[in-house]
Amino acid sequence: METETQKTGGFKRDEHIRKNADFKKLFKSGKKISISGAKLFYAENRLGKNRIGLPLPRGYGNAVQRNMSRRYSREAYRLLKTHLNTGYDMLFLLYPGKDSFYERHVQIQALCKKAGLLKE
Numbered sequence: 001m002e003t004e005t006q007k008t009g010g011f012k013r014d015e016h017i018r019k020n021a022d023f024k025k026l027f028k029s030g031k032k033i034s035i036s037g038a039k040l041f042y043a044e045n046r047l048g049k050n051r052i053g054l055p056l057p058r059g060y061g062n063a064v065q066r067n068m069s070r071r072y073s074r075e076a077y078r079l080l081k082t083h084l085n086t087g088y089d090m091l092f093l094l095y096p097g098k099d100s101f102y103e104r105h106v107q108i109q110a111l112c113k114k115a116g117l118l119k120e
Contacts, residue, residue: 014051
């Protein structure tokens with residue numbers, strides 16, 4: 001007998017910002033919030049759902065470090081996304097130095113709180 005495991009708030013393909021034009025638009029005209037080691041660029045998207053991007057600055061370690069940082073960041077966002085207001089495009093620009101899951105979670109939560117994106 002096969003048992004199904006239940007996922008907790010997966011991360012779907014349409015929740016990612018994929019187009020280079022969308023990245024450029026957010027960097028140019030989005031609102032910007034920053035804390036030590038991270039920045040958040042965000043704007044309303046009128047889609048009824050949030051989309052995120054996780055760009056890393058030039059020179060961010062090697063491929064293993066970049067992939068690990070993205071994994072930590074995606075998981076931190078996934079755990080937080082049910083507590084966020086919907087309808088926003090967000091870019092989390094994260095800098096090297098605090099490369100643990102706990103630190104990424106704290107940074108992403110602080111950025112969202114500072115931007116007023118957390119539900120009351």
